[in-house]
Amino acid sequence: MSILRSVALARSARILIALACLLSLPATAQQPRWPSIAEDGLRDPKGPATKILQQPAEALSKLAPDTAGNQVRWVEALKQGQIKPRGSLKTLVKTGEYNKDVFLNLKGGMPAVRFPHSVHNEWLDCSNCHDHLFKKKRGATAISMFLILQGEQCGVCHGAVAFPLTECSRCHSMKREDALAELARQEAEAQAEATTAAPPPPSPPSATPRTSPPAKR
Ligand code: HEC
């Protein structure tokens, strides 16, 4: 067996093990929804902060509920105006606007991945992802589940601060043929825009004033 092939096999075995570990995580249903600050294992339970800080349950139970991660459906909470995140305490930070959906994983066995720029750009700046995590061109980055599970690429945030990687279908959310059709529609639209936005050809310089109206294009 070639070295390359055994490396590839070892990699897929590692992906499977990582996925198996993820999927065998204990169900969160039996645990308290949000452990108190003294019990969360993150802070010193005897420290003074435990009496001063707001308890997570008090703040989070009012927001759109989720069944995974930190139990808040953040996208929904934002949409419903339950939260209004700010880029800075003092100055207004304007993030870029770009709402295109990017369709990924159009060849694999899993359903296609729809990456919504809109949802991300409400919280993040382009520079949070471009270009150190992803290139600004669909398909230009070698994105892989293996790297994501290791906390790279989408995994820099998902599984850390955004919804966890156990929620496969939130990313793998589209049938391949639907994603391909949507991609074809996007491309046709972009092409139509490119033809209408093209500047008219420069008119030749003329010494005499024009007598006839400019020709219609
Ligand atoms: C945060 C988003 C996200 C989550 C959650 C996620 N994936 Fe993926 N997955 C991706 C992306 C992006 C790719 C790579 C797409 C590409 O090839 O361009 C990928 C690729 C894959 C691939 C390799 C390509 C294929 O279809 O065979 C497999 C297998 C896979 N994911 C399985 C899973 C499983 C199982 C889960 C849940 C345990 C999961 N993924 C959760 C984003 C995600």
Ligand code: HEC
């Ligand atoms: C959370 C991460 C993230 C943020 C934030 C983000 N992008 Fe992206 N962007 C991506 C990913 C992932 C791709 C696909 C890369 C690939 O397939 O190689 C992409 C692709 C693109 C593309 C190419 C689209 C195409 O169809 O080829 C453009 C243009 C782009 N981004 C612009 C922006 C701009 C402008 C912003 C800020 C307003 C932004 N992005 C913010 C992750 C992000």
Ligand code: HEC
């Ligand atoms: C820089 C951080 C960051 C990166 C990188 C990132 N995301 Fe996200 N993503 C977020 C945040 C924050 C949210 C909103 C909070 C949440 O839903 O947990 C979000 C939400 C989403 C949602 C919307 C879920 C919903 O409820 O509608 C999808 C789908 C998604 N991400 C897919 C991806 C995929 C696929 C990638 C990689 C190609 C990726 N994200 C990379 C931070 C990130």
